[in-house]
Amino acid sequence: MADRTWDVIILGGGTMGTAAAWALSLRGASVLVLEQFGHIHTMGSHGGGTRIFRHAYAEGPEYVPLMFRADDLWCSLENQLGTSILHRVGILEMDAPGYDHAKRARASAERNGVEFEWIDAAEIRKRWSAFNPPDGWEGGYSPIAGFLDVEAGLSGLLAVARRGDVTLHADEPVVSWESTTGGVQVRTAKGAYSGGKLIVTAGPWAGDVLSDLGLPLEVVRKDNFWIDVDQPALFQPGVFPVFATASDIGEVYGFPIFRRPGIKMAEHRGGETTTPQTIDRLAKDEEAQSCVDLAAVAMNGASRRVINGVICMYTRTPDDHFIVDRHPAKPNVVLAAGFSGHGFKFTPAIGEQLANLALDQDAEPFSIFRIDRFG
Ligand SMILES: Cc1cc2nc3c(=O)[nH]c(=O)nc-3n(C[C@H](O)[C@H](O)[C@H](O)COP(=O)(O)OP(=O)(O)OC[C@H]3O[C@@H](n4cnc5c(N)ncnc54)[C@H](O)[C@@H]3O)c2cc1C
CATH class of the missing domain: 3.30.9.10 (D-Amino Acid Oxidase, subunit A, domain 2)
Structure with a gap:
């Protein structure tokens, strides 16, 4: 059985899982990230090397402040690491x-x-x-728009996360998880892990990992x-x-x-x-x-x-808006899914939201990202 209890376990160390680990690390949390493949791969939703970053966002007014927050966070990550992530080529x-x-x-x-x-x-x-x-x-x-270098962005977030108490287990698929009143238990073929909270950021696998919710993905x-x-x-x-x-x-x-x-x-x-x-x-x-x-x-x-x-x-998702919310029946489980082909630009800002939802009881999800909009 587990020899330590993590503040937060993250199921899925892709785009949003890496960002959540980074944001939690900045808040001093201990974090275990379980990823079924290597960190950064072409099997999910972040393959292909580059992603568009644009500010003239017609998809909904709620995205605009989130995008400006992400812009600030990408820039401060670049400054911290002395590397280029957001290439403002227009x-x-x-x-x-x-x-x-x-x-x-x-x-x-x-x-x-x-x-x-x-x-x-x-x-x-x-x-x-x-x-x-x-x-x-x-x-x-x-x-002011341009493109994000996916590898530089995700490896940069992980590098800063690892300055805190963050551990990534690559090539370790999660096979089951459960939530109890005291916390969460997560199993892989290699071991069993205990945490206070679970964040599920499983990308295209989210529907399987969260099959109890029947999300319309x-x-x-x-x-x-x-x-x-x-x-x-x-x-x-x-x-x-x-x-x-x-x-x-x-x-x-x-x-x-x-x-x-x-x-x-x-x-x-x-x-x-x-x-x-x-x-x-x-x-x-x-x-x-x-x-x-x-x-x-x-x-x-x-x-x-x-x-x-x-x-x-x-x-x-049916409305192409994201899902970033707590599990409706399991308050110690937070999830982010359904990024509908436009999530990457927001990555560090979504990481902050996930950290807040996991650590702050009073934190509320954005209304357009709530699960209960599906009825
Ligand atoms: C072709 C394409 C173009 C895009 N262009 C843009 C763009 O220009 N601008 C933009 O903003 N966005 C764009 N996006 C969207 C953006 O890339 C995605 O919204 C974002 O990458 C989604 O992140 P994610 O964390 O949900 O998924 P992922 O990055 O795929 O992460 C999910 C992770 O969970 C892991 N996982 C799943 N199940 C398990 C398990 N049981 N155990 C352990 N690990 C598990 C997976 O291996 C994976 O690493 C594009 C997407 C695609 C596909």
Whole structure:
């Protein structure tokens, strides 16, 4: 049986589990993180190397303060570690005629005082040689947005967490957990562990780990592709921003060249419903069609050659809002799930919320993140 009792045990040391460990460590808690794979991997929701960070957020007003908090926290982590995590290369959001994704971002930017310059297709072509949108397309440019380096972010959070009393057991899947009035018991094939609180941050596995709750979660198969470019100089961070588009082709977005050849592109919409156990993990070149089509319609110098692809999973809720709450029947269990393909930017701010929910009896979840909204 366990030889010590941890203040908090975290089930799942991926994105949000790492952030929770970091936030708990800053508050002086003892923490055991149990992760079924290595720390940082491509089997769940954080694979693919980079994530967009943008401030003109149309998904709901509640996200705006959370995003500014996350921006501050990412920056202070960078300063503390002397490393780069948030690359502020700017974002260009473009709408084809009849689409309003960028327009909704512009409305959010206006409400929240975020710099977001509205420009037409001719101006876009003039400013960036790599973009060639047809006449009629319009877009907004926000210079303070950019992308997060996933590996630098998560390994940075863990490095700071480990300065406190935080232990990570990698390659140790949790096979069962229970909550009693006195605390929580967690079992793996290697041992049994006792804690005061349990935080479940199991990503696409959350539905299985929390099967008692019957959460309305849908796991969706998503792919990221690296597309070869003929003139790499046009696609470097600094001269080429992150971009997001809405058009007949889909909601295709992409990144400058970073750490490996080619520009990473993906389609936000669609994807097959799947499970982490049965998902087809092989990315096929023909699945890159919308990325290649977008490059043909709106870019200069991007080829049709797919260099590589990585499969990843969204875990969607019916309203695409997150779940960050206490277990309704087990108050010593806190959970974060259903990040619906847009959670990474908020990571350290979600870590703080999880630490508060676990350590402070009076802490309340954000209303849009509550479980009881599902009835
Ligand atoms: C293709 C793609 C693109 C995205 N783009 C963006 C973007 O541009 N901007 C943005 O903000 N967000 C983006 N996201 C979303 C973001 O990456 C996710 O919201 C976030 O990574 C979810 O974190 P998580 O902790 O829930 O899941 P994960 O990071 O997958 O962590 C869950 C962890 O739990 C572990 N686990 C599960 N079960 C067990 C068990 N029984 N025992 C031990 N460990 C277990 C898993 O191994 C995993 O490590 C994107 C996601 C995808 C898939």
